[in-house]
Amino acid sequence: xxxxxxxxxxxxxxxxxxxxxxxxxxxxxxxxxxxxxxxxxxxxxxxxxxxxxxxxxxxxxxxxxxxxxxxxxxxxxxxxxxxxxxxxxxxxxxxxxxxxxxxxxxxxxxxxxxxxxxxxxxxxxxxxxxxxxxxxxxxxxxxxxxxxxxxxxxxxxxxxxxxxxxxxxxxxxxxxxxxxxxxxxxxxxxxxxxxxxxxxxxxxxxxxxxxxxxxxxxxxxxxxxxxxxxxxxxxxxxxxxxxxxxxxxxxxxxxxxxxxxxxxxxxxxxxxxxxxxxxxxxxxxxxxxxxxxxxxxxxxxxxxxxxxxxxxxxxxxxxxxxxxxxxxxxxxxxxxxxxxxxxxxxxxxxxxxxxxxxxxxxxxxxxxxxxxxxxxxxxxxxxxxxxxxxxxxxxxxxxxxxxxxxxxxxxxxxxxxxxxxxxxxxxxxxxxxxxxxxxxxxxxxxxxxxxxxxxxxxxxxxxxxxxxxxxxxxxxxxxxxxxxxxxxxxxxxxx
Numbered sequence: 001x002x003x004x005x006x007x008x009x010x011x012x013x014x015x016x017x018x019x020x021x022x023x024x025x026x027x028x029x030x031x032x033x034x035x036x037x038x039x040x041x042x043x044x045x046x047x048x049x050x051x052x053x054x055x056x057x058x059x060x061x062x063x064x065x066x067x068x069x070x071x072x073x074x075x076x077x078x079x080x081x082x083x084x085x086x087x088x089x090x091x092x093x094x095x096x097x098x099x100x101x102x103x104x105x106x107x108x109x110x111x112x113x114x115x116x117x118x119x120x121x122x123x124x125x126x127x128x129x130x131x132x133x134x135x136x137x138x139x140x141x142x143x144x145x146x147x148x149x150x151x152x153x154x155x156x157x158x159x160x161x162x163x164x165x166x167x168x169x170x171x172x173x174x175x176x177x178x179x180x181x182x183x184x185x186x187x188x189x190x191x192x193x194x195x196x197x198x199x200x201x202x203x204x205x206x207x208x209x210x211x212x213x214x215x216x217x218x219x220x221x222x223x224x225x226x227x228x229x230x231x232x233x234x235x236x237x238x239x240x241x242x243x244x245x246x247x248x249x250x251x252x253x254x255x256x257x258x259x260x261x262x263x264x265x266x267x268x269x270x271x272x273x274x275x276x277x278x279x280x281x282x283x284x285x286x287x288x289x290x291x292x293x294x295x296x297x298x299x300x301x302x303x304x305x306x307x308x309x310x311x312x313x314x315x316x317x318x319x320x321x322x323x324x325x326x327x328x329x330x331x332x333x334x335x336x337x338x339x340x341x342x343x344x345x346x347x348x349x350x351x352x353x354x355x356x357x358x359x360x361x362x363x364x365x366x367x368x369x370x371x372x373x374x375x376x377x378x379x380x381x382x383x384x385x386x387x388x389x390x391x392x393x394x395x396x397x398x399x400x401x402x403x404x405x406x407x408x409x410x411x412x413x414x415x416x417x418x419x420x421x422x423x424x425x426x427x428x429x430x431x432x433x434x435x436x437x438x439x440x441x442x443x444x445x446x447x448x449x450x451x452x453x454x455x456x457x458x459x460x461x462x463x464x465x466x467x468x469x470x471x472x473x474x475x476x477x478x479x480x481x482x483x484x485x486x487x488x489x490x491x492x493x494x495x
Contacts, residue, residue, distance in 0.1 A: 003081055004077070004078035004079055004080060004081040004082050004083070004084070004110060004111075005078060005083055005084070005110060005111040005112060005113070006074055006078050006084045006085075006086060006101070006105050006110055006111070006112040006113075007026045007030070007083070007084070007085045007086065007112065007113045007114075007115060008086050008088070008092040008098045008101055008102060008112065008113070008114045008115065009023050009026060009027065009085055009086060009087045009088065009092065009115040009117065010023065010088055010089075010090055010091040010092045010093075010096070010098075010115060010116050010117015010118070010119075011023060011036075011039040011040055011043045011087050011088060011089055011090075011117055012040065012089070012090065012117045012118040012123065012203070013038075013089065013090055013118060013119070013120040013123040013124055013202055013203045013204075014038065014040055014089070014120075014201065014202065014203045014204040014229075015040065015123075015127075015203035015204065016040040016041070016042045016043065016267070018040075018117075018118045018123060018203060019040060019043060019117070020115065020116075020117065020118075022115050023043075023087075023115050023117065024046055026083075026085050026113075026115060027043070027044060027046050027047055027085055027087065028046045028047065028048065029048075029083055029085075030047060030048070030051050030083050030084070030085035031048075031051060031052065031077070031082035031083045031084065032051065032052045032054065032073075032077040032082050032083070032084045032085070033047055033051055033052070033053050033054065033084075033085045033086075033087055034054050034056045034070060034073055034074065034084065034085070034086045034087070035053065035054070035055060035056065035057065035086075035087040035088075036056065036057040036087065036088050036089050037055075037057030037064075037089075038057070038088075038089030038090070038229055039087050039088070039089050041263060041267075041282070042267060043087060044087070045264075052077075054073060056069070056070045056073065067097065067100070070086075070101075071100075071101070071104050074086065074101060074104065074105070074110075075104065075108055075110070078105070078110045079108075079110070086098075086101060088117070089117075089120070089229070090117055090118070090119045090120045091116050091117040091118070091119040092114060092115075092116070092117065093114065093116070094119045094121070094143065094172075095143075095145055095172050095173070098114065102114065119143075120172065120202055120203075120229065120231050121143050121170040121172060121231050122170075123202060123203050124199040124202020124203060124207075124230075124231045125170070125197070125199055125202070125231065125233050125237075125241075127199070127202055127203045127207060127247050128197065128199045128202065128207070128209045128241050128245060128247070129240060129241045129242075129243070129244030129245035129246055129247075130197055130199070130233055130237055130238060130240055130241045130244070131237055131240065131244070132168045132170060132233065132237060133167070133168065133237070134236075134237050134240065137235075137236045137237055137240075138167045138168040138235055138236065138237050139166070139167060140165070140166060140167030140168070141167050141168040141169075141170060142162070142165050142167060142168070142169050142170070143170050143172065144157065144162065144169060144170065144171050144172070144174075145171070145172055145173060145174075146171040146172060146173050146174015146175070146177045146178075146181060146232065147172075147173040147174060147176070147177065159184040159185070159187070159188050160187075160188045160189075161188075162184075162185070162188065163184070163185045163186075163187070163188020163189050163190045164188060164189060167235065168233060168234065168235035168237050168238075169185075169233070169234040169235060170231055170232070170233055170234075171231065171232040171234070172231055173228060173229075173230075174230075174232050175198070175221065175226055175227065175228055175230050175232075178198075178217060178218040178221050178232065179218040181232070182196075182214045182215070182217055182218050185214055185234065186214050186215070190214055190234070191214070192213060192214050192215035193213045193214070193215065194213060194214050194234065194235065194236070195211070195212075195213060195234075195235065195236060195237075195238035195239035196211070196212055196213055196214055196217040196232065196233065196234050196238050197209055197210070197211045197212075197232070197233045197238040197239075197241050198210045198211075198217065198221055198226055198230050198231070198232045198233075199230060199231050199232075199233070200226050200227065200229075200230040201229060201230070202229075202230075202231060205270050205274050205279065205280035205281070205282060206256075206279055206280060206281050206282075206420060207247065207279070208279070209241055209245075210224045210226055211238065211239075211241060211242070214234065217232070227416070248277045248278070248279060249277050250275065250276040250277030250278075251276050251277065251490045251493060251494065252273060252276040252277045252278035252489070252490065252493060253276075253277030253278075254277070254279075255277070255278050255279070255425050255426065255493065256278065256279040256280075256281060256423070256424040256425045256426070257273050257278045257279070257280055257281070257424060257425065257426045257427070257428060257489070258280075258281045258283050258421045258424045258426065258427040258428060258453070259273070259280055259281070259282050259283065259284075259428055260283055260284065260285050260286070260427065260428065260429055260430070260434040260435075260437075260438050261284065261286075261430050261434065261482075262284050262286050262287050262288060262310075262411075263282070263284045263287070264288075265309070265310075265430075266282050266284060268482060269428070269430070269482040269485070269486070270282055272482070272483065272486045273428075273486060273489075276486070276490065281417070281420045281421050281424055282417075283413055283417050283418070283420075283421040283427075283438070283441075284411055285410060285411055285412075285413065285434060285437040285438045285440075285441045286408050286409065286410060286411060286431070286433050286434050286437050287408075287409055287410075287411045288310045288381070288406045288407070288408055289406060289407050289408070289409045290314065290405065290406050291382060291404060291405055291406055291407060293318065293403055293404065293405045294318070294322075295315065295318055295319060295322065295324075295403065296401065298328050298329065298332065298377075300374070300375050301332050301375045301376070301377050301401075302331070302332060302333060302373055302374055302375055302376070303332065303333050303335060303368065303371070303373045303375075303376040303377070303392075303397075304329065304332050304333070304334050304335070304376075304377050304379070305334075305335045305336075305364070305368065305376060305377065305378040305379065305380075305388055306334070306335070306336050306337070306341050306344070306345060306379050306380075307337045307341070307361070307364075307378070307379065307380040307381070307384055307388070308337070308341055308380065308381060309340050309341050309343070309344035310381070310406060311341075311379040311380055311381065311405060311406070312341060312344035312345055312347075312348065312379070313344065314405035314406055315379045315403070315405060316348050318405065326348060326349050326350055329350065333353040333354065333371070334350055334352045334353050334354070335352065335353065335354035335355075335364060335367065335368055336352045336354070336355055336364075337356070337359055337360075337361065337364050338355070338356070338358075338359025338360075338480055338481060339355070339359065339479070339480075339481045339483075340359075340481050340482065342355050354367050354368065354371075358459075358480060359459060359479075359480035359481065360459060360460055360461055360480065361385050361387035361388055361461070362387055364387075364388050365387045365388045365390070365391035366391070368388060368391060368392060368395075369391045369392070369394070369395040372396075373392060373395070373397045374397065374398060374399065375397075375398070375399040375400075375401075376392050376397050376399070376400045376401070377400075377401040377402075377403060378392075378400065378401070378402050378403065379403045379404075379405065380402070380403075380404060381404060381406055381407055381408050382404040382406070382407035383404075383407060383408075384404070385461075389402065408431075408433045410437040410440060410441065411437070411441075412441060413441045413442070418441065418442055421438075421442065421453075422442060422447065422448075422451040422453065423451070424453060425453075425454060426453065426454045426455070426456055426489065427448075427453050427454075427455055427456070428456045428458075428485055428489070429455065429456065429457050429458060429462050429465075429466065429473075430458045430462065430482060430485065431458070431461075431462055432461050432462050432464070432465035433465075434462070435457070435462055435465040435466045435469075436465055436468075436469075439466075439469050439471070445469040445470050445471055448469075448471060449470075449471070454474045454475075455471060455472070455473040455474060455475070456473060456474065456475040456476075456477075456485060456488065456489050456492070457473040457475065457476045457477070457485075458476075458477050458480050458481070458482070458484070458485045459476065459477060459480035460476070460480075463476050474492065475488045475489055475492045476488065
């Protein structure tokens with residue numbers, strides 16, 4: 001009996017917090033996942049390690065993968081008896097072609113399920129302080145595609161009827177069509193001074209709103225270089241954004257901040273900044289690349305040193321993969337470079353023995369050099385600084401093993417992210433490698449200086465890396481943690 005089935009999942013408009021519990025459950029169960037470009041960046045983090053992930057997203061108004069090919073993939077894998085999860089941005093049945101995919105399954109006798117998602121036409125305006133319905137202002141709302149099938153000989157939209165609709169109009173995917181949309185609505189009787197708001201990248205850290213009227217919105221959108229994904233709200237409620245806007249309020253309100261941490265680590269820092277009102281641009285310029293490594297027998301090791309949270313994660317994953325656990329570390333002192341690494345160790349059920357007062361290699365080296373150690377093991381990135389290892393050797397430790405489970409490599413920025421980063425107010429750096437790779441990714445130190453970006457460093461080693469490029473950070477965190485970096489940035493803005 002073939003138990004293959006298809007689950008059509010709405011992943012919401014972009015904020016990972018808006019994904020439903022059911023969506024996360026089925027992603028974790030999937031054998032095969034077909035996903036779109038507009039899903040939240042962490043949407044697939046819970047997928048099984050052996051799941052097949054296939055990008056079938058659409059980009060730039062065209063198709064990267066034709067819908068026919070997506071249909072073929074759905075059928076092929078489901079007919080092989082697999083659980084196929086089709087993950088879409090927003091809701092699968094709201095301009096998501098989920099209905100077509102459901103019909104395909106029914107036609108071929110494949111069981112399917114639909115997991116609704118929060119749709120951008122409601123969530124984006126809500127994050128901009130715009131209720132799509134409002135007592136005494138709008139008793140109805142209509143969702144309209146602003147991008148009809150170009151192969152159709154005529155429009156399905158009755159523009160005079162739509163203009164006469166007694167409520168709010170929300171257009172999806174209509175950025176390029178704004179001049180035509182505004183013109184048709186005014187020809188149909190909507191007043192030229194009716195409020196309009198475009199919410200770009202709604203619910204995402206770098207969301208922004210462009211407001212105007214039917215007569216001005218097309219010109220304003222062009223001047224602001226508004227791009228998809230965006231929704232356009234037409235009606236009196238669009239003016240409520242000025243009164244009800246709540247996102248971006250706080251000590252960092254109105255400030256745009258670049259986060260250069262790896263994607264897997266960026267969410268915490270980005271979330272803290274956003275909670276304080278910042279408009280966050282995630283521009284990951286580094287990625288930890290796993291390396292093949294092994295953990296030798298730990299029987300006579302008396303000191304284990306971790307230099308990063310990623311090292312902790314990969315070390316314990318390998319420990320479990322070789323049928324060992326935290327009991328293997330009984331009697332071993334654990335040293336960490338700073339609070340972030342200490343928290344990663346605590347997450348494994350271990351309280352670190354040695355935490356330096358300053359999160360730099362020199363402070364950790366001073367700390368461990370005061371102990372009599374026979375056999376030490378250091379877990380760090382390939383090519384990491386040698387300060388702690390040298391301090392142990394100089395202090396007489398006869399055996400110092402080095403485990404390098406990953407290396408930090410550069411990740412290029414796409415042109416849009418690069419442009420947004422250089423237009424920001426601040427850029428934050430949490431490691432020397434993020435500083436080096438960011439400068440390379442944007443085109444050099446001169447480009448950074450010319451952009452007017454103000455730089456914030458997590459600590460002295462990162463500051464040294466910036467200075468090596470001739471760049472001087474305006475802020476250096478007193479506590480060398482992401483939280484300390486946020487506090488330092490808030491303090492700088494208050495000054």
